[in-house]
Amino acid sequence: MKQGIIVVGEERSRDAMVSAVEAMGEGTRMAILDGQPTLEYALNHLHSAGVDRIALVPFILGSDETFDVKLQEEIKTAESVKNEVDLAISSPLCPDHRIAGILADRAAQTFSKLDGMAGVPILRIGGKRQADLTYQDLCDLPGQIDDVGTEVPGRHGEAIRIRHLLDPELVPSQPKEVVFHACDDEFSARVPFEMARDKGLFLYRIEGEPLPVNQGGPLRLLIPGIDDHCSNVKHVFRIQLI
Known part of the structure; x- marks a missing residue:
C-alpha cells in the first residue's frame, strides 16, 4: 500500500x-x-x-x-x-487552530519590524557601558550568516556572530563570562567569554523576517558543537559582560 x-x-x-x-x-x-x-x-x-x-x-x-x-x-x-x-x-x-498560530506569528514578526523602524531595542548589552540594539541594527552589522544550518545542522534561519556585537568599548579589560538573559528574566545562562565570542551565534531572522516568539525570538543563542542548556537559550533580550 x-x-x-x-x-x-x-x-x-x-x-x-x-x-x-x-x-x-x-x-x-x-x-x-x-x-x-x-x-x-x-x-x-x-x-x-x-x-x-x-x-x-x-x-x-x-x-x-x-x-x-x-x-x-x-x-x-x-x-x-x-x-x-x-x-x-x-x-x-x-x-484549523494551527492557522491561528501562523497568523499570530506573522503579526508578531510585523510588530518586531515596526519596533525596529521606531528604534525600539530588542537587545541590551551591559559591560563597561550599556548599548541597546534594534532589529535593524542587527541586520546592518557584519558577520551575517544567511543559512545557520551550515553552522548548526538542523537549524533554519539567519544568524549573526556574537563577536560582531562586542564593541571594544563595551568589553571589560579582563572579561570572564557572558550572561545571557531570557525575556522573562527567570532564566539566564553563563558562557565563558572566549566561547561566546568565538563560537556564539544569535539566530534572529527566518526568510527575511524577525524570528517568531514560538521559535525562540527575538534572539536565540546557539553555540555550535556544544550540547547543553547554555548553548541554546531562547528569547534572549539582554546580555552582560562580566
Missing part, C-alpha cells in the same frame, strides 16, 4: 501551492482546477508510480460551493484512474 497527496487549488493560488508541494516532498503533486496540471494528470502520475491511496487536499481557507462543484467535475473526468485507487477528499485548511 502506497500513499500519495494531491493539493488542489485555483490558478490564483499557484505560487503558494508550488511552495507547499515542494516542502511536502516526494509523493505530493499539485492540480489546478480549470488549469494545468489537471487533476487527471496528477492522479495518473501518482498511479503510475505505484500509489494506490490518494488524499485530495483543497487549497482553500474555507467551504466554497463553487470550488466543490469544480472539484467533483474534475474527479468525474478522471473516472478511469479513480477506479484504480482509493480516493478521499480532506477538509479545507480552515477552520
Whole structure:
C-alpha cells in the first residue's frame, strides 16, 4: 500500500501551492482546477508510480460551493484512474487552530519590524557601558550568516556572530563570562567569554523576517558543537559582560 497527496487549488493560488508541494516532498503533486496540471494528470502520475491511496487536499481557507462543484467535475473526468485507487477528499485548511498560530506569528514578526523602524531595542548589552540594539541594527552589522544550518545542522534561519556585537568599548579589560538573559528574566545562562565570542551565534531572522516568539525570538543563542542548556537559550533580550 502506497500513499500519495494531491493539493488542489485555483490558478490564483499557484505560487503558494508550488511552495507547499515542494516542502511536502516526494509523493505530493499539485492540480489546478480549470488549469494545468489537471487533476487527471496528477492522479495518473501518482498511479503510475505505484500509489494506490490518494488524499485530495483543497487549497482553500474555507467551504466554497463553487470550488466543490469544480472539484467533483474534475474527479468525474478522471473516472478511469479513480477506479484504480482509493480516493478521499480532506477538509479545507480552515477552520484549523494551527492557522491561528501562523497568523499570530506573522503579526508578531510585523510588530518586531515596526519596533525596529521606531528604534525600539530588542537587545541590551551591559559591560563597561550599556548599548541597546534594534532589529535593524542587527541586520546592518557584519558577520551575517544567511543559512545557520551550515553552522548548526538542523537549524533554519539567519544568524549573526556574537563577536560582531562586542564593541571594544563595551568589553571589560579582563572579561570572564557572558550572561545571557531570557525575556522573562527567570532564566539566564553563563558562557565563558572566549566561547561566546568565538563560537556564539544569535539566530534572529527566518526568510527575511524577525524570528517568531514560538521559535525562540527575538534572539536565540546557539553555540555550535556544544550540547547543553547554555548553548541554546531562547528569547534572549539582554546580555552582560562580566
